[in-house]
Amino acid sequence: SDPFAETVARAQRYIEAGADCIFVPGVNDEDSIRRLAAEIPAPLNVVAGLASHVIPAPELFALGVKRVSLGGSIARAALTAVERAGRELRDTGTLGFLDGALPYAEVQRRFAD
Known part of the structure; x- marks a missing residue:
């Protein structure tokens, strides 16, 4: 076939x-x-x-x-970001994963609207 x-x-x-x-x-x-x-x-x-x-x-x-x-692609990308952040914290103690992250105030604004 x-x-x-x-x-x-x-x-x-x-x-x-x-x-x-x-x-x-x-x-x-x-x-x-x-x-x-x-x-x-x-x-x-x-x-x-x-x-x-x-x-x-x-x-x-x-x-x-x-x-x-996209199926679960966006969720997989988010999970990958969480894993990378966890590895960075564990391995180096640094917060480089926050580079380019939405500022806290922006997240609050988006949820308030």
């Missing part, structure tokens, strides 16, 4: 059932994305940031993607 052909056929069935956008999670190479966008007659949605090979959103749009989902 051909996973690409199966994906396109499944997308077609969803379109026939009334879907107005096709979500294909897990595809992460430019050639497959370009081919999917060309062969699926509906807007294509993919997840960015799942694989080690991350394709920037502007490049995904240039490949024909119409919608980019």
Whole structure:
């Protein structure tokens, strides 16, 4: 069986059932994305940031993607920042992880609005 052909056929069935956008999670190479966008007659949605090979959103749009989902990518990035801060505190005692952080007053303002 051909996973690409199966994906396109499944997308077609969803379109026939009334879907107005096709979500294909897990595809992460430019050639497959370009081919999917060309062969699926509906807007294509993919997840960015799942694989080690991350394709920037502007490049995904240039490949024909119409919608980019992030899944848990932002949460993973936040967790990574927390881990880096903890390692820095443990290993050096420094607070360099605060460089570029939102000032406390700005955080308070955002939650107050």
